[in-house]
Amino acid sequence: MRSSVYLSSQFRVPYSSVLQSLLCGIALCIGWVVTPQLSSAAARPNVIVLLIDDMGWADLSCFGGKRPETQNIDRLAKEGLRFTQFYVNSPICSPSRVALATGQYPHRWRITSYLNNRKSNEERGVAQWLDPAAPMLARELQRSGYATGHFGKWHMGGQRDVDDAPSIATYGFDRSLTNFEGMGPKLLPLTLRPEWTEPKRIWEDAERLGAPVTWMQRSEITGGFVKNAIQFIDEAVAAEKPFYINLWPDDVHSPFFPPLAKWGNNKRALYRSVLDSMDEQLGVLFDHIRDDASLRNNTLILLCSDNGPEFGAGNCEPFRGAKTWLYEGGVRSPLVVWGPSYLDANATGTTNDQSVLCALDLNRSLYTLCDVSLPSGIALDGEDLSRTLLGKERGTRQAPIFWRRPPDRPGFGAGFQEDNPDLSVRHGKWKYYVNYDGSDPQLYDLEMDVSEKANRAESEPSVVRELHRQVMQWNASMPQDAGNPGS
Structure with a gap:
């Protein structure tokens, strides 16, 4: 406030x-x-939450990536503030998105892995879609006078044969444009390879999940979402309303279809070409905001990834694991915050490598930054770190961050020949892992061992006891899924 x-x-x-x-x-x-x-900064900010799909912590060149040079995102970071100890709340897409949208652990809403077809969801103990009763930041912003838009991947209900899910509008959005994993108007991909004479269609069955449908080259779809987001921004400005936008491209998720001029000869090369093309397309939005003084002085942009990279595609070095894994490579994400009139001047262009925070906290902090009331009668799991996000202090999350393995991702199949632990908790410098039955406890000091190589469980029994108690207590308080053999 x-x-x-x-x-x-x-x-x-x-x-x-x-x-x-x-x-x-x-x-x-x-x-x-x-x-x-x-002053322009006294107004309620416009907000753009940019959630990239399956991007590794070290893929952006501003986070150490070697190629491609993500020039547009790098410039955003240079003019903004980077966070190196930011986490998402699941190593896989649907639950990660639920956490960011609701400010609550997705387990509360029985979304603990990606939403699939009905049979698969039932077998894994996963909901068919996000319950509309869940708290939604967008809904509260809409009620307080914001124009709200969702452009890009949804994946919180309405996919495959789940064709009776609520519309995206139900969750508090004035306008939406999504892909094949959401209800309502959508962009669907045409795919093209150098050896093909004409493009092909994938996810054609998704046409029944909402109209109108626009088919366009997969390599250009991020630009399609950007174009529609800019139109929405201009309309909100004309109506003299602040705006809140989810821009959630389905780049850099596989399958990889970059422009033919950037084609690669292997998985990683194709991934990098898609990343490069996405950066170019996002640059159109960044320039639109930056080149308009009223938008530049009244807009916050927050950029992160929904989880770690697909094995063999992106880069999360020096971290262990990747997408679907509870290790750092699966849940630690780059975070960039941009807003010239809102960031502390001394923080601009710097890196915060001290504050530990997560997507739950982004959600909670935006309530404060946008001066909007919290949802009535519901406790959020996030903490207000708004001053930290603006570089005015270096606060850190006080409560532990908890994770549960997606029920269909036990390890030995996502590129690493080892078990994926069932549960995990980060508290202070410690990260602890354990299985449901108490087996294979692992404890890592992330201040000294970010690659999680030296298991300290035997030498720190008191730390293990306390973190074990916390994570087991948290897990017991959440609805269970098919991953737990005792459920």
Whole structure:
């Protein structure tokens, strides 16, 4: 909430308004002519949450990636603030998205792996779609006067044969445009390889999940989402409304179909070409915001990934694991926050490598940054780290961060020939892993061992006991899925 001065028990007025009134009164008394004007940063910010699909922690060149050079995202980071200890709340797409959208652990809503067809969802103990009763940041922003739009991958209901899921509008969005994993208007991919004479269609059955449908080259779909987001932004500005946008491209998820001019000869090369093309297409949005003074001074952009990279495609070095794994490579994500009028000037262009935070905290912090009331009668799992996000302090999450293995991802099949632990918790410098039955405890000191090579479980029994108690207690408080043999 913005700082306020209390004039009575009934009225609350921002300091800026009081100061403005006093100055105007003084001016009138002595004959000055004053035009009342608040600083642009005093307005509720426009917000764009950019959630990239299956991108590794070290894929962006501003996070150490060697190629491609992600010039547009790098410039955003140079003008903004980077966080190196940011986590998502699942190593796989649907639950990660639920956490960011709701501010609650996705396990509360029985979404613990990617949403698939009905039979598969039932077998894994996973919901068919996100319950509309879940708290939604977008819905609260919409109620408070924001124009709300979702452009890109949804994957929280409405996919394969699940064709009776709620519309995206049900969750608080004025407008949406999605891909094959969501209800409503969509962009669907045409695919093309150098040896083909004409493009092919994939996910054609998704046409029944909403209309209108536009078919376009898979290599250009991020640009399609950007174009529609910009149109929505311009309409919101014309209507004099702040806007909130989810821009969730399905890049850089496989299958990889970059432009033919950037074609590669193996999985990693194709992935990098898709990443390069995505960066170019996102640059159109960044320039649109940056080149308009009113947008530049009143917009926050938050950029991260939904989980780690597919094995053999992206890069999450020096971390262990990748997508679907509870190890750092599966759940640690790059985070960039951009907003020239909101970030502390001394933080611009710097890196915060101290603060530990997660997607739950992004959600909670946006309530404060946008000056909107929390959902009534519901406790969020995130913490308010809004000042940390703006570089005004280096706070860190106080509560532990918990994870549960997706029920269909036990390991030995996602590129690593080892078990994927069932449960995990990060608290302070420690990361602890254990199976449901208490077997194979692992403890790593992430300050000294970010690659998680030296298991300290035997030498730190008191730490193991406490973190084991916490993660078991948390897991017992959540609905179970088919991954737990005792469920």
